[in-house]
Amino acid sequence: MSAIDDLVSELSRLPTIGRKSALRLTYHLLRQPGEQSRRLAAALIAIVEKVKPCAECGNLTEASPCALCADPRRDRSIICVVEEASDIPAIERTGEYRGLYHVLGGRLAPLDGVGPEDLAVAQLVRRVTAGGVREVILATNPKLEGEATALYVQEQLRDAGVTVSRLARGLPIGGDLEYADGVTIVQALAARRAM
Amino acid sequence: MSAIDDLVSELSRLPTIGRKSALRLTYHLLRQPGEQSRRLAAALIAIVEKVKPCAECGNLTEASPCALCADPRRDRSIICVVEEASDIPAIERTGEYRGLYHVLGGRLAPLDGVGPEDLAVAQLVRRVTAGGVREVILATNPKLEGEATALYVQEQLRDAGVTVSRLARGLPIGGDLEYADGVTIVQALAARRAM
Numbered sequence: 001m002s003a004i005d006d007l008v009s010e011l012s013r014l015p016t017i018g019r020k021s022a023l024r025l026t027y028h029l030l031r032q033p034g035e036q037s038r039r040l041a042a043a044l045i046a047i048v049e050k051v052k053p054c055a056e057c058g059n060l061t062e063a064s065p066c067a068l069c070a071d072p073r074r075d076r077s078i079i080c081v082v083e084e085a086s087d088i089p090a091i092e093r094t095g096e097y098r099g100l101y102h103v104l105g106g107r108l109a110p111l112d113g114v115g116p117e118d119l120a121v122a123q124l125v126r127r128v129t130a131g132g133v134r135e136v137i138l139a140t141n142p143k144l145e146g147e148a149t150a151l152y153v154q155e156q157l158r159d160a161g162v163t164v165s166r167l168a169r170g171l172p173i174g175g176d177l178e179y180a181d182g183v184t185i186v187q188a189l190a191a192r193r194a195m
Numbered sequence: 196m197s198a199i200d201d202l203v204s205e206l207s208r209l210p211t212i213g214r215k216s217a218l219r220l221t222y223h224l225l226r227q228p229g230e231q232s233r234r235l236a237a238a239l240i241a242i243v244e245k246v247k248p249c250a251e252c253g254n255l256t257e258a259s260p261c262a263l264c265a266d267p268r269r270d271r272s273i274i275c276v277v278e279e280a281s282d283i284p285a286i287e288r289t290g291e292y293r294g295l296y297h298v299l300g301g302r303l304a305p306l307d308g309v310g311p312e313d314l315a316v317a318q319l320v321r322r323v324t325a326g327g328v329r330e331v332i333l334a335t336n337p338k339l340e341g342e343a344t345a346l347y348v349q350e351q352l353r354d355a356g357v358t359v360s361r362l363a364r365g366l367p368i369g370g371d372l373e374y375a376d377g378v379t380i381v382q383a384l385a386a387r388r389a390m
Contacts, residue, residue: 002257003238003241003242003245003246003257004242004246004255006238006241007235007238007239007241007242010234010235010238011235011238013231013235014220014223014224015219015220015223016216016219016220017220021211023281023284024210024211024281025209025210025211025212026242027255027279027280027281028209028210029209029239029242030242030246030255030280031279034243034244036205036208037239037240037242037243038239038240038243039205040202040205040206040208040236040239041235041236041237041239041240042236043198043201043202043205043206044202044224044232044233044235044236044239045232045233045236046198046201046202047198047199047202047221047224047225047232048229048232048233050198051198051199051225060199060222060225061197062197062198084222084226085222085225086218086219086222089218
């Protein structure tokens with residue numbers, strides 16, 4: 001297999017990159033100074049060698065505990081539970097949340113063979129029962145599997161003596177009511193608030 | 196800058212990959228065994244170290260002359276002129292063309308500062324006047340700049356004593372007449388053929 005075919009096939013393994021895109025990306029890189037491909041290669045090696053899950057919260061990080069767990073200005077009494085480490089930057093970007101996180105490492109998906117023991121729920125219960133936590137915010141995805149996961153986690157925390165909340169459902173800001181799906185509208189109606 | 200941010204920013208440099216896609220790809224790779232990132236990195240290094248333009252036709256290759264120029268079964272009397280090396284696989288995939296190629300390395304684009312001296316036109320004229328060539332097929336892209344480039348190349352080959360042809364324009368097979376653009380329909384009408 002030629003070096004070009006080889007890169008095309010490696011790029012095609014990535015989600016959302018089909019064979020045609022992979023070919024286009026490969027020829028794009030071939031037109032650039034070699035330095036660009038080398039820098040991308042070095043960045044790929046670096047994530048393999050340096051990035052590990054944080055032993056406390058499961059966030060992906062180069063240091064354990066991660067920068068969030070180690071930050072003395074974060075509110076250690078609130079833990080926001082997410083499915084994946086990639087959900088953390090989305091919440092952090094808002095600049096509105098100052099608590100800690102807990103990464104489950106997926107969501108309950110019996111059809112894909114993902115059961116409770118595959119998620120970091122026991123670790124969460126341990127963190128919470130170790131004390132100092134007053135609220136757990138469930139921020140799993142607003143889909144069937146995410147909801148099931150949230151219910152399961154809530155169940156496991158029943159005796160932990162903490163408030164368990166979840167992110168509000170409703171119309172996304174900037175969205176069109178006309179194009180909102182029915183389930184979202186039903187939830188937005190049910191959770192309507194006095195103005 | 197963290198290793199994750201670094202990979203996100205390197206991936207974002209690629210065309211069609213925005214910051215969100217780059218983030219998604221990075222976290223995808225972080226969920227895979229490290230071997231996948233390592234193989235992609237190795238493939239990137241390999242194209243930089245191994246792939247060079249063929250000294251004869253400009254095709255990107257690990258050997259010069261490239262496999263096409265070196266193949267004794269190819270018809271050396273026909274040269275197909277393309278803008279980029281990435282156009283060659285598209286023609287090769289058809290299995291219908293058995294001649295050689297010539298890569299211009301771009302198209303005339305005065306607004307982008309690409310003039311005739313930036314393209315491998317002199318090399319083409321040299322190949323043709325060296326003898327043994329009876330036809331040059333211009334396969335530049337059917338766009339304004341590609342057409343201008345084809346006209347310029349044709350002009351340069353005027354005294355070379357070869358037939359200069361170009362790929363037919365018309366309706367793409369499998370396309371819908373209803374959705375074809377006007378210029379394509381005009382060209383398809385003008386080039387209509389008796390059945």
